[in-house]
Amino acid sequence: PPSVSPAADPAVISPQDPTLLIGSSLVATCTVSPDFHLKAEDLYWTLNGRRLPAASYAALGPTTLSVALARLNGSKQQSGDNLVCHSRDGGILAGSCLYVGLPPEKPVNITCWSKNMKDLTCKWAPGTEGETFLHTNYTLKYKLRWYGRDNTCQEYHTAGPYSCHIPKDLALFTPYEIWVEASNRLGVAVSDVVMLDILDVVTTDPPSDVHVSRVGDLEDQLSVRWSSPPALKDFLFQAKYQIQYRVEDSSEWKVVDDVGNQTSCRLAGLRPGTVYFVQVRCNPFGIYGSKKAGIWSDWSNPTAASTPRSERAAGGCDPKGGEQNTTLRRELKQFFGWVKKHAYGCSNLGIKLYDQWRVWLQKSHKTRNQVGKEP
Amino acid sequence: GDSWGIFTFLCAALCNLPALPALNCTEELGAGQSIQKTYDLTRYLEHQLRTLAGTYLNYLGPPFNEPDFNPPRLARAERVPSATVDLDLWRGLTDNARLAANYRAYSRLLCYLRALDGQAGTAELRHRLGHFCSSLQGLVLSIAGVMSSLGYPLPAGPSAPPGTPGTPGAPNDFLKKMDDFWLLKELQTWLWRSAKDFNRLKKKVPPAVVTLRLEARGF
Numbered sequence: 257p258p259s260v261s262p263a264a265d266p267a268v269i270s271p272q273d274p275t276l277l278i279g280s281s282l283v284a285t286c287t288v289s290p291d292f293h294l295k296a297e298d299l300y301w302t303l304n305g306r307r308l309p310a311a312s313y314a315a316l317g318p319t320t321l322s323v324a325l326a327r328l329n330g331s332k333q334q335s336g337d338n339l340v341c342h343s344r345d346g347g348i349l350a351g352s353c354l355y356v357g358l359p360p361e362k363p364v365n366i367t368c369w370s371k372n373m374k375d376l377t378c379k380w381a382p383g384t385e386g387e388t389f390l391h392t393n394y395t396l397k398y399k400l401r402w403y404g405r406d407n408t409c410q411e412y413h414t415a416g417p418y419s420c421h422i423p424k425d426l427a428l429f430t431p432y433e434i435w436v437e438a439s440n441r442l443g444v445a446v447s448d449v450v451m452l453d454i455l456d457v458v459t460t461d462p463p464s465d466v467h468v469s470r471v472g473d474l475e476d477q478l479s480v481r482w483s484s485p486p487a488l489k490d491f492l493f494q495a496k497y498q499i500q501y502r503v504e505d506s507s508e509w510k511v512v513d514d515v516g517n518q519t520s521c522r523l524a525g526l527r528p529g530t531v532y533f534v535q536v537r538c539n540p541f542g543i544y545g546s547k548k549a550g551i552w553s554d555w556s557n558p559t560a561a562s563t564p565r566s567e568r569a570a571g572g573c574d575p576k577g578g579e580q581n582t583t584l585r586r587e588l589k590q591f592f593g594w595v596k597k598h599a600y601g602c603s604n605l606g607i608k609l610y611d612q613w614r615v616w617l618q619k620s621h622k623t624r625n626q627v628g629k630e631p
Numbered sequence: 632g633d634s635w636g637i638f639t640f641l642c643a644a645l646c647n648l649p650a651l652p653a654l655n656c657t658e659e660l661g662a663g664q665s666i667q668k669t670y671d672l673t674r675y676l677e678h679q680l681r682t683l684a685g686t687y688l689n690y691l692g693p694p695f696n697e698p699d700f701n702p703p704r705l706a707r708a709e710r711v712p713s714a715t716v717d718l719d720l721w722r723g724l725t726d727n728a729r730l731a732a733n734y735r736a737y738s739r740l741l742c743y744l745r746a747l748d749g750q751a752g753t754a755e756l757r758h759r760l761g762h763f764c765s766s767l768q769g770l771v772l773s774i775a776g777v778m779s780s781l782g783y784p785l786p787a788g789p790s791a792p793p794g795t796p797g798t799p800g801a802p803n804d805f806l807k808k809m810d811d812f813w814l815l816k817e818l819q820t821w822l823w824r825s826a827k828d829f830n831r832l833k834k835k836v837p838p839a840v841v842t843l844r845l846e847a848r849g850f
Contacts, residue, residue, distance in 0.1 A: 332692055334753075338805065352804075391752075
């Protein structure tokens, strides 16, 4: 059965739960309660479970033992170092948590983006490339230039550990002043103020309805079509787009940069009889007359399509493999055609679905083999 | 005989189970399944707690995370309900008393666990704690479900949840660490005990009742 100690605390440590700068020294005392009939020589100290040398002790009275700690290192854990006063048999009489560390440094590299001008997400980096050893709180604050009120961001960790999300009530056309305050037990540090206009940091959803199709019988071309992102449909007079594409078995993407404002593009110089994966992304450039480029959206989900294969004999390195591929696809196409005619409710089955499946297969194969990279 | 045919027949019969005349022990059938679910939940929580406790005790730092750590239990720590009980007393508990003890204990433990270090600690630790509290809430509800399916009244809620003004918090950070340690320890002991409690209850209300009925019908 667990032993229960009497109501009074067995001993008192001073200082109780102090905060100290790295490198400072400390003298702590443990005074035993008279109910316990213990003397100073019956006591010993441990710090984080390790016994401290008796040479650092001094008896300051019949029931008080002190310990001297010099040049303290940063706390072993953020909950504080455990300095404990024990009786001779190892029992715990009292403890004190030591918080040893450094004041925070100015947070840096504040970057923000707004999704469709509806919200604002900002992230930053802590100033210290090393550690403060103490729990540090970050607060993102913002205010409209020329208006007095400071606002505090509430939703943290939305895009990594040093980030915050402002979901609503954002004004356009007037710049915002944004800064981050870092505070811990030893002090406060305020970042430089970043000034930005919401319209200059707009990003949007990837383009929707991306379609990739063949250009007649041309074996080296594919045509890509898409729609501008729906949320900014009415404002994107000058959007920029980018396309990237790769061969099914390769991880090297080719980027088409000069797509401009159109919502279609033709890829040329491709390999015949090959499956390509294509993605498109959008930059809401020049929104509401802003002179700056916006922020690129995520890439759209990959769309797959294949270039036609000529019926002439291919002089490839692996004719067998190529033939198998074409035969399989041809058979599948015929099968899907038959299914459409004879089966109910299978109208979505088609060669396009098969191509999408191959994209999915590649993606899931990649994530299975990938070592996770955490921010 | 065609074993495949028999198997399909059995499946068809089981699928048609709701159409069978109502078993007059549907209440026990419901309670039996709930007891099994509650038992499974205590084992799952026991497993989850091992990881959570490990992470949390590492956060508290040595000596709290040392395997043989055994600090004194100060009188104040008795706020946390103890699972430890005399063996004969435990054996002699009625089903109602057994369930009520579990219900009361986990309701209190959930309150204390929720109040555990709201702002300090790593984001990962806070996330794990949050997830565990949700699971523990599920256990409390599961026990309540068993009690109501057996016709027992739910015990009254905890008189004063911790953290409200008037209830004493730990007077210093080190004592708070000790409270946290004992909270996790008591949670571990309760989960270990509950598995035995629900195992005992399982034996009294077997889900095997359904199978017996089918056999009687000549399948």
